[in-house]
């Protein structure tokens with residue numbers, strides 16, 4: 030049998046062949062078509078194993094979040110290449126280029142909107158994907174390396190968004206980056222140096238734009254592509270995805286597998302086409318924000334960091350900057366990176382929320398954090414005054430380490446309650462604390478986005494006035 034016959038014989042290849050034919054190159058001689066089909070199949074089978082467990086194909090297991098995150102990364106690279114062709118990274122030209130892109134370039138506005146919304150959605154999907162992996166125990170052995178690679182990619186996603194934020198050089202960009210980068214100053218000893226290195230000077234200006242542009246179009250995407258390749262390779266090396274447990278214990282323990290082509294690939298194509306349609310429709314209807322040209326002499330009030338850093342900015346309102354900007358994020362990042370080494374129970378891998386009690390504890394943690402976080406923000410805003418009460422102490426202690434100790438003690442008390450009162454196992458306790466902290470972060474971010482107005486005071490969202498401060 031010739032190579033060509035073999036390709037046509039298997040149903041999987043016939044499926045891709047049909048797509049290939051539908052896409053157009055029907056004028057090619059059948060030999061060439063067969064070869065191209067083989068190339069497409071080869072590409073697919075480089076990314077995926079030849080067979081996958083049937084149970085991992087269920088939508089409600091992965092929610093397609095890793096796939097969607099990958100799709101967004103591809104859309105960002107493609108739209109980014111076109112945007113870059115119409116953009117000069119200089120304060121005198123950048124804003125004008127964006128205006129011209131919107132009005133004078135064919136589909137320029139659509140491409141910009143698509144890039145903007147995909148980038149913001151990427152932060153959300155990468156975060157949700159992290160949650161899905163954690164909730165199904167996908168971070169545990171042998172997937173620890175991939176978890177760490179994932180955390181690094183999440184940091185890169187944030188860095189990509191942050192550096193891209195400045196490029197339109199409008200008021201929103203200028204002041205969000207001014208606020209965002211000022212947080213770096215709080216890193217002890219090297220903070221000032223790092224800030225100047227990133228900004229290329231004492232404040233946001235032409236060198237900053239060039240630095241951010243270079244990072245945004247070269248270092249970050251190149252590193253991202255390398256890490257993504259490593260991530261996909263590790264998924265294969267680790268034996269594919271974690272397999273959801275059998276619905277009933279009576280089911281046979283054997284893992285059923287089906288061929289990747291067409292079963293997985295068909296789902297991925299449908300999912301990708303649906304998401305591309307949603308993103309296109311959204312980008313046609315909702316323009317990406319663009320304010321007036323950057324004006325270093327006129328600061329918006331409040332001046333807020335980009336939305337994904339508003340949880341961090343909110344912490345700065347409640348703790349000494351060293352605690353808010355360095356100690357808490359440092360501890361959180363360390364705990365996330367080390368998670369696979371202290372949350373190691375592999376018998377529940379593949380079971381959402383570990384167990385029935387785990388589900389209950391997750392709901393309990395969600396509810397508790399939804400109540401306690403806003404209550405604590407309100408208390409700290411209107412009643413607690415650590416600096417006045419402990420006036421003789423250095424503010425790092427009175428306004429930093431003391432409130433941090435109170436929060437940590439509160440968490441330890443909650444953990445004890447769950448351990449003793451509900452007889453939670455170690456993995457369920459970790460789950461409880463994780464859900465609590467993630468919910469608290471989301472609540473703090475929401476408060477920063479919707480409830481902070483001039484002077485970073487608390488307002489109802491509909492009462493927030495827009496003001497400016499001349500500097």
Ligand code: HEM
Pocket residue numbers: 091093094095096098099102155156158159162165167168172175176177178179180182183186257260264269270271
């Ligand atoms: C740009 C960011 C990312 C991309 C493009 C990406 C892509 C993917 C894809 C396509 C999969 C397989 C399908 C799926 O699970 O939905 C996957 C699995 C995995 N990802 Fe990610 N991911 C990203 C970020 C992360 C993050 C932030 C983490 C965690 C910190 C992470 C940890 C993992 C792990 C451990 C697996 C294997 C999960 C399992 O076996 O169930 N990834 N990723």
